[in-house]
Amino acid sequence: MKNSLLLCFLFISLFGYSQKKILQTKFISEKIEIDGKLDETIWQSAPIASDFVMLTPDNGKKIPENKRTEIRVLYDNDAVYIGALLYDESPDKILKEITQRDNFGTSDLFGVFINGFNDGQQDFQFFVNAADGQADCITTDSNGEDYSWDAVWKSKAVITDKGWVVEMRIPYAALRFSAEDKQTWGLNFFREIRRDRQKYTWNFIDTKLGTFTQQTGILEGIENIKPPTRLFLLPYSSFYINASDKQKTKGTLKGGLDLKYGINDAFTLDMILVPDFGQTKYDDKVLVLGPFEQQFNENRPFFTEGTDLFSKGNLVYSRRIGGNPSIYPEINNDEEIIDNPASVNLINALKISGRTKEGLGVGILNAVTEKTKATIRNNNTQEVRNEVVEPLTNYNVLVLDQRFRKNSSITFVNTNVTRNGSYRDGNVSALVWDLNTKKNTYSLTGDFKYSFVNDIENKKGVNSQLNFSETSGKFRYGIGADITTKDFDNNDLGINFETNYYSLYGNASYRILNSTKHFNSFSARFDTYSQFHKESGKIQSGNLNFQINANDKKNRSLSIGIDANPVETYDYYESQQANKYVILPAKIGGFIYISTNYNNRFAIDFNPSYAIFNESGRTTYGFDFGPRYRFNDKLSINYNFSFFRRNNNKGRIDSIDDDLNTNTPNTVIFANRNVITYANTFSGKYALNSQMSFNISLRHYWSYAENKNTLALQENGRFTDFTGYTTNKNSSFYSWNADLSYSWWFAPGSQVSILYRNNAGAFERNINKDFRNNVTNLLTNDALNHTFSISVRYFIDYNQVKNKF
Template identity: 40%
Template sequence: MRTIFLFCFFISVLSIQAQIERKELLTNRVTETPVIDGKLDEKAWENAETAKDFVMFEPGDGDKEPEDQKTEVKIIYDNSAIYVGAYLYDSNPDKILRQLSERDNFGTADFFAIGISPNNDGQNMYAFFVTSGATQLDAQFSPANGEDFSWNEVWFSEVSFDEKGWYVEMKIPYSALRFASGEEMIWGLNLHRRIESSRQQYVWNYIDKSTGRFTQYDGVLKGLKNIDPPTRLSFSPFGSFIMNSYDGNTDTSLNFGMDLKYGITDNFTLFATLVPDFSQAGFDNVVLNLGPFEQVFSEQRQFFIEGADLLNKGNLFFSRRIGNAPVGRGDIEDTYDENEIVDNPDEVKVLNAVKVTGRSQKGLGVGVLNAVTENTYATIIDTITGETSRIKTEPLANYNVFVVDQEFNKNSSIGIVNTNVLREGNFRDANVTSLVMSLANRANSYRFSLDGSTSTIRENEINTTGFSSRMEFEKTKGSIRYSIRHRFADDKYDKNDLGFQRNNNYNDIMGNVSYQIFKPTDHFNNFRISFFAGHFRRFDPSVSTGNYMQLAAFATNLKQYSYRLEIGTNLGERVDFFEPRTEGRFWKQNGMFSTEGFLSTDFRKRLAAEIGLEYRKRYGSEEQSYELGFSPRFRMNDRLEFGYGFVLDKSLNQPGYVDTLEDETIIFGVRQNNQIENSFSGKYNFNDKSSISVSFRHYWSTVAYEDQYYQLDEDGYLSPHPYSENNDVNFNNWNLDLRYVWQFTRGSELVALYRNTIENQNDRSYLSFGENLSELLDQPYGHLLSIKVIYFLDYNNVKSWLKKENS
């Protein structure tokens, strides 16, 4: 490790900073501000300097924009906002793709974007997009989180069209940005234009795709003088009506709460949700999980998604842990299985949550999140005495994340991350701390990354401490790139209370080499081929658990068809310490061959589709599986779109864990597993602020075991066992969402959601698809109706209203 670090540091010292040309645009203050109508006919635009001479970002590299599709942009400002006027000329405006879509969805449409970096640090940027369908998108760009489109602010835009092309007019209030005051400020700036009909994208300041991050290639916005950041305070009070019905029982509730944003300083913002309501979060794509690891679901709650770039540093924070299943839920099912379990909640209510994030002008980033969850109880009835009792499965708990991160040299950073979970009483507590660094040389050609982490779990008055690390050295410039990575965790490392890890106790080394193009060829717009190899070991005992190699290629041709092909294999035996579900036991298997292919057609067309195939075969056995996926999409017009998804996954002669007997004998079985997933989506956009959508998913999985079962022997191999219980499974998960959204003013909206759910599991794995569906539809349904109104209030606007009323 010391050798690699010194080598990287040596390169950093000797390398010369690449000379990056930075265009400059001079803005000017105006007293008569434009009306945001997309017309650009006000006098305020006449004397503004023009940003022009855009160059190609993709698929080419620096090519000049066509004369008949040139782009010109002007920027002006006043005491409350900056204003952007974009002239997007097009010789065939009738052919401009302009699909209507909901916020933060590009759809099939052209777009214009402005990227602003008030700190001019080359790493962090705010981006505001407007499509030719008038849809708004906004995002934060940072080294920690990449493109974060969950970030939302309130700003204003309109578009218009004529025989010369289309036009964008934007107003971005200073309250939507984070910056420090000054007599004269210099901001980083870049401008983007996407022409969807030709899949071309142009930028104002040239971006070298072969090295560094694109934020390092911004130009400069000058002329901003004497701007005082406003009081950044906004309130989003909400009210919601919720009706929940299942099997004839109906519950209703009326909830009121509020989300709040407050600019503590010029660069740091406090977010708070008081009496949160997450009833309208999307449904999870639940599957039948036969493996030893939990299924991972993405975050659906907006509060935990938005502005979480710093909090995700070091990969210690998994927000779904907050409000997840109670820590004692499984104990109830195991301990009281002979009693009647009336209620055993599978989630914990979040009482409140607060977070503070931001980064100073000198690159110091700070992120803090704190959330509190309430006491949760299971209700048990003793079947002999009839006595009812409540068992606490999760106490009052506090979840905290703290991050300090210093960026420097426009391409490097070092930080400390801490997560902490405190539960009331004698329940389990957890603390994890990590040192995180990413160091690049000045030429952005090499990077060294290091994470070192310790965890401490306190349970039953005993502290258990573990350690983990990850190191990577990579070449990050040019067509040929490579990397080598080592990851380690001892058998006591555990970050799962507020993070996510599948397992610990590993000592792995991996390497990768790749080749890619940055300019189109005679056949391809994009092409990349890579080779990966990894050797995996157990830390304690120090034994090899296997290896894996993979060759992968991806390409997009000139007709915008994309292809991917992957071929992978293990060599020799694989030693699995997790499938037996007993510490210290292992299972030996032969290696496996796998191949996967993918094709995506041109999604500029009204009818487009993606199709994927995968095949897996275990060497020296009859175990094999294959998967077929097919997902067509039809865009009927610029307002209406439909999509369908079908996945068939069949596993044949697949051995796997079944049960552990009282005498600790581990039972395996050979199963046939069929999985079929059908999904449908449809959306109609009335305009850029109002839409109705439907999302449907039915997942069906059957598992049929052979009559002969096996025991796992001490040497890791299987031998026949007389075990004969029925473990067949027939599992269904059904979800239907019908959602209407109306953004009646920027930042304020009404959302109405109807959800229909069914989940069912039995042992009738022999049913046909039709028989299963008929039986499923006879099960009790869950119905949810949620109507929620959110109203956005900006403190500065409220203050102006009050002044007008009093004058």
């Protein structure tokens, strides 16, 4: 009888959780002051959303009564209002670190998730932390959370003797919804109690399912509102002072305009006219010893915001736009390059993106970069000439993404790069699919890509992959395969390192869905990957990986991993010559990652690793060590030291033409070398309040490769000693970056930024192993550049201007 009652209770509980909660809202005509007090009488008559349930770690557990959460929603002709009472029996224990926008910090958190079309496809999420900071993002199941998206809205958080209160005003211009007279929106609320690392939602989200956006509740009662004219202008003005020992101090005044316009209720036009990216975060450059370029993060806001559609198929590497010139100038023996621009100026860019109620997403991105020349001087005649290193170039991306059944999509993507004149052009088309069962238990994903390059010799290539996986429950698995032909090339607007191969891979994983006696979360995963050269069938990669990730009851994180390549593999890339390969030895290695509780004032991250190869004396080892300290809610600092060493590493350094009557290099020279890397990073912030903060970011990097002896690559992929090579091919690269900034959000969407930056970098063949002198020389040499800049951006909403006049 007891078992029957228990089964009945579980059935009723699960049935209740599976239902979407419904909240009614009310129209208001009186003004609401966003002050975190909820003292307007209309709040008391609004229906309440309560009975929150835990998301993690005990999925489905009811929120305790002493931490109950009550939410009310109101609306008028311009905005929706949210009032939240977040009870806490210990208000003095509420964590409330002050941080910059989109950084939660060590703080309690409240969020509201809105889907104006109620189609389970995309949520607009708005967060407020207990320190009165804001964050917002767009969330989809396929791409997760995109915090580069920023909206303009108002909020206020206040800590009381009963907990804390949040009041929010979200204008309709920050949302997307249809023009129907009676609205039905998808809605959910979120609360994190940081000191307990517990997360709750109003409508139950079952973590066994592979979806988040489809498990929202319902908001009803909004009627007779119209989507507003979404026209936003963001004019800006910047002033720069640049100085270094190599050039005179120079001041530059810049100005421009960003524009956002809602074409209709679904689509938005974004434009930048006369762009200014002078205050963008610096790149963490490293010593590149292999055949592949370094891939950089995109830090320019225009290219990071709302990139959900443009990330489909992984065909767009936006750093190509306005990046390094695509052509290296040709010079004669008596000439030298005296000026070769490191980047190409962006003239303008626009993008159109959005999704219809029927689920059709459309994305268009277009950018134009200017003609760029290098300056070359003849050392005999002193004559100077210019050579084009990048012609006037147009970059274009088109995405058509049809979603159906709320959780599946089929996408067409085309990228096109057209360079003015007789220069290389590139075009890539792709069909991408993401198919999920109705209950989100299994998925079939993949793509087919076709590239065409119009150059001296036209090239056509294909890349395709197919993956099947189980996406729900404690035990999950996946299998897949992909193939890439020799001439596949998407590097005009994308980035791709390897071609001419096929691969097979699979994975299996286990995770707990609720906390246990010892762990809040625990997962284990096994991956296997095998890659084969397409023409010869030789194995290029054979990898086995096992990893455990856990978070204990004291909120300490632990990861342990073992990585093995149990057989010799054939590397067709390192030689940088067609059909020549290097045999790589088998290896096995592992790592440990330990992170203490960030809720504490003092916390440490520690990550040692070690690997040994099946080759005498060849090993790799290193560690990352990162202490952090939070002095108070305003002041905190983070430091990280990284060290990594590769012993008896083998890498290409040159090639020699054995036959002077040909221009084809026949002998590829490798070096047996030790590679040592140090990196120091320091960051800190002092926040006066949630709108005003000082920040500092420092990075020193040094990596060098010291060649012990030279080797010649044989046809069988192995090496012989090569004693006749005497050229110094050691490599030493060191760099320094420092940013000191002040940021003030003086009005919604409007910001003043003041930045002082200095940086330096150098590449040398002679290695100075005195670490202290290395740093001192870097900071005192004539390569140190100084920049001081002030930027003012002001947000103008057409609707507010219209109402005033």
